[in-house]
Amino acid sequence: MKRCPSCEGTYASVEETCPVCGYQPRRINGIAAYAPDLALDADGFKPEYFEQLARLEAGNFWFKGRNRLILWAMRTFCHRQQSFLEVGCGTGFVLSAVVEQNPETDAMGSELFVDGLKIAAERVPSASFIQMDAREIPYVAEFDVVGAFDVIEHIEEDEIVLAQLHQALRKGGKLLLTVPQHKLLWSQADVYACHKRRYSAKELHHKVRAAGFEIERTTSFVTTLLPAMVVSRLMGKKSSAEDFDETKELELPSWMNAVFYAMLRFELALIRLGIGLPVGGTRMLVARKP
Numbered sequence: 001m002k003r004c005p006s007c008e009g010t011y012a013s014v015e016e017t018c019p020v021c022g023y024q025p026r027r028i029n030g031i032a033a034y035a036p037d038l039a040l041d042a043d044g045f046k047p048e049y050f051e052q053l054a055r056l057e058a059g060n061f062w063f064k065g066r067n068r069l070i071l072w073a074m075r076t077f078c079h080r081q082q083s084f085l086e087v088g089c090g091t092g093f094v095l096s097a098v099v100e101q102n103p104e105t106d107a108m109g110s111e112l113f114v115d116g117l118k119i120a121a122e123r124v125p126s127a128s129f130i131q132m133d134a135r136e137i138p139y140v141a142e143f144d145v146v147g148a149f150d151v152i153e154h155i156e157e158d159e160i161v162l163a164q165l166h167q168a169l170r171k172g173g174k175l176l177l178t179v180p181q182h183k184l185l186w187s188q189a190d191v192y193a194c195h196k197r198r199y200s201a202k203e204l205h206h207k208v209r210a211a212g213f214e215i216e217r218t219t220s221f222v223t224t225l226l227p228a229m230v231v232s233r234l235m236g237k238k239s240s241a242e243d244f245d246e247t248k249e250l251e252l253p254s255w256m257n258a259v260f261y262a263m264l265r266f267e268l269a270l271i272r273l274g275i276g277l278p279v280g281g282t283r284m285l286v287a288r289k290p
Contacts, residue, residue, distance in 0.1 A: 001140045003167075005034055010140055025138075028114050028131060031121070035133035039114045050116045054091040054123075056250045061257045062222070065264030066178060067097045069221055069284055070149060072272060074098065077216055077286045078174045081105055081144035085168060087134050087161075088112070088151030092120030092127075098147075099124055108143075110134075137164040144169075147176040150282075153195045162211035169289040175213055179204060181220060181283040187233040189249065201283060213287035219271050220280030224263040229281050 001010045006023035016032070017024045025032040033039050057063040074081075082105060089095050089109030099107050107127040111117045117129050132138060134148070135157055146165050152158040165175055180190070180198045190198065201218065208215060222229070232249070252260070267277060 001142060003138050003140045005136060005138055013139065013142055025130075029118060031114065031117055031129050031131055033114070033131040034138050035112065035131065035136065038112055038133055039131050050091055050113070050119055052250075053093075054119050057091065057093050059257070060250050061252070061261035061264060062249075063093060064261055065268070066149065066221070066282065067094060068265065068268055069271070070094060070147070070176060070178070071097055071101050072268060073176055073217070073284065073286050074101070074145065078145045078176075081174075083143045084108070084145045084147070085110065085139070085143045087137070087146060087148040087165065088154075089120050089129075090116045092116075092123040094147070094149050095120060095127055096124045099127055110137075134161045134164060137168045139168045141170050142168055143173060145174045145176065149176070149178045150180065152177070153179050153197055153199065154193075156196050158196070159207055159210065162207055162213075166212045166289055171289060173289045174216075175208075175285075175287045175289070177204075177208070177283075177285045177287070178221075179283055179285075181281060182279065185229055185233045185281060189233065199283060204283060204285060208285060208287050212289065214290055215285060215287045217284075217286040218276070219284055220277040220282065221267060221271070221284050222264065222281035223267055223277040223279060225260060226280055 002013045003010050004018040004021060004023050007018060007021040009018060009020040011019050025034050026036045027033065028036060028039055084098060084105050084107045086095050086109050089111050092109060095107060095109045109120050109127055109129045110132045112133060114131055117131060121129050134155060146169050148165065152161050155161050169175065180195065183198050186198055205215060205218065270277065
């Protein structure tokens with residue numbers, strides 16, 4: 001079901017216009033925009049970063065490793081899903097992998113910024129897309145699986161977002177989350193990425209449960225690289241915002257990128273065996289709406 005942003009009424013998701021008040025979302029570049037005032041400029045991300053990400057993420061060890069983790073989690077915990085929503089889909093890098101693995105699933109990508117949606121729509125033409133604010137998701141009990149991958153740390157009102165993700169899921173539906181972890185890693189990289197926070201496991205678990213979810217699996221990731229991350233971030237704290245190079249962690253020498261990717265694949269092998277990694281730069285969580 002859709003939830004009307006104007007009158008709060010609900011109606012069939014295939015309908016474009018609210019039958020109660022006549023509300024109809026604006027279209028920007030052909031995409032339905034439910035938060036058009038925020039579509040071009042808003043707090044939480046730099047829209048110009050999308051083109052850079054689209055160019056670099058497919059070859060970067062972290063993006064590739066995270067995709068393998070997400071796809072494993074979907075295969076393991078999300079059986080027979082017919083619908084999937086990615087909140088904050090960015091350039092569509094994750095969504096394209098999800099669609100390739102689950103071609104029969106009705107996939108939708110959402111993003112606050114239309115700059116990202118333009119790239120995502122070109123990358124995943126079989127999916128549908130909407131522009132929206134994650135704090136006001138225009139769906140109720142609509143999706144079997146909802147994913148938000150390194151998204152909620154960008155939003156001050158993360159508890160509201162988690163409640164909205166819960167609302168958008170059907171009963172028994174699954175939530176997949178990844179977030180940056182450990183406050184001691186806070187650096188100019190987080191400032192540049194417009195992060196509001198890095199999570200502890202305790203904080204994330206508390207907020208997810210408070211939103212009404214039951215946690216099925218939670219683990220750290222990027223564990224083997226944590227010492228290198230600590231050194232890099234501590235050095236980064238000494239630099240100013242003007243000196244920060246946002247491409248440094250994305251454009252690595254090919255040999256280093258290959259070694260780091262192999263280390264993340266080793267971590268995934270441990271996770272697949274049921275081992276929970278206690279620390280790491282990222283935390284992955286799977287939860288269920290009862």
